[in-house]
Amino acid sequence: MELELRHLRVVSTIAESGSVTKAAAELGVAQPALTAQLNRIERTLGGALFERDHRGVRPTALGELVIGRARILLPAMSGLMDDATRLSDAARGGEAPEHLTIGASTSAILAPLIQRLAEWREDLQVSTTASWSADELVGQLVENRLDFALVGLCSGSPAPRETGLTWRTFSVDPVFVLLPQDHPLAGRQEVALHELADADWAATPGDGCFHECFAAACAREEFTPKSLYVADAASCIDLVESGTAVALCQAARMVPGLVTVPLSDVPLQWNHLVGWRSDSPAAEHAGEVLATVMQAHRDLVQRSPVYSTWLQSHHGFGLQQDPGITPAV
Incomplete structure (x- = not known):
């Protein structure tokens, strides 16, 4: 072979x-x-x-x-x-391009996005890449190696400012916490950050100020995190499954055997943006792609009963409807 x-x-x-x-x-x-x-x-x-x-x-x-x-x-x-x-x-x-290359720092959205793109145009060929680093994806967009990039940024981080790129925020989501099923707080509808003051924490890598924002949120609750293990998503899940740590996670995250719980008072927020080169051939389809991305994110949220229920009482979060975009159906 x-x-x-x-x-x-x-x-x-x-x-x-x-x-x-x-x-x-x-x-x-x-x-x-x-x-x-x-x-x-x-x-x-x-x-x-x-x-x-x-x-x-x-x-x-x-x-x-x-x-x-x-x-x-x-x-x-x-x-x-x-x-x-x-x-x-x-x-x-x-x-009109028959092929799109899309990068995402949130890999969970790729599957519903591919499904929605296939419904939009059956003959469209789609290539995808995933990276935890928004900076890396922005660089690939600048180098014309991607047609569109989906990135997640802490609410305290500005949109990338590279010349020639257009960015639209399609969703603003809270950060939840991932717990083992047998954790004493797993059955709660929400948990205050200070109730986990004695826990070790895990989180995936991120650009910008996310880890600083987490430290600041803990300081407001008058404690300092014991440990913060920065690791890939699979390792974070392993740390939670083993009872070693609790993990910061995206609100729509669902992991069999683990429980996603909202943090009260929303101490951390995550903005999701889609970007493209304004001078690229794919730019003329940006409206359709953005609408499709929004529908894919809606699909992802609807699969999460915890986040769907939370959104009903927390206005302003979730999809950010743009008056210039007609959502996909």
Whole structure:
């Protein structure tokens, strides 16, 4: 068997999720099939890529080498395909794009967005990329490697100010807390931040002032967080599942076996924006894409009974209706 890019994607997904089972769910394949594929990849490379135990998987030295190369090769190949598509579109004389590249710092919205884009235009080809860093996605937008970027920013952070980019805020959402089901506060309709003063905390990485805003919110409640573990989403979930920490999370987040609980008085807010290059061929479709993004976010919220119920009594949050945009139906 020869090593292919799809094999590198498998290895990268397993490494990022920290578990073959979680990676199988993310890739949409059965766990035994993914395990068999990983075994074939390891035989091709001549050694084990991961050490496995009851806590998940950890890369071996060979695994670290392969993962490091994959992190270089996969984005490079994606960029090559995107640039080739744009040149092909330009050569056809500026026709309406048949292909869109979309980056998101909130990966949860990608699935409903892809579904809604398919309803908007059945023949549209969509490529997506996810990154926790809004700055990274803004850079790809500036470099014309993305048609649209969906980014999340702390309410205290201004919209990116790079020249030539247009930004629209499509939703303002509170930050909730993720708890184990057996946590003493898990059954509450909302929890005050100071009630978790003795907890260790976990949060995904973020640009801007989010971690400073969290520290300030705790200071207003007259306590200092014991610890703040900054980690990828899968690791944050593991920390909560193990009872090691509670996690700051997006309001629409749902994780089987865990409980999402609102924080009283909304100490932290998260703004979701969509941006595009004003001079790009895709800009003429910005209205349709923005409306579709809003509908995808609505789909995401409707799947969360906790957030949907919370919004009924907290006006001003959720989707920010723009009078210049007609929402998708």
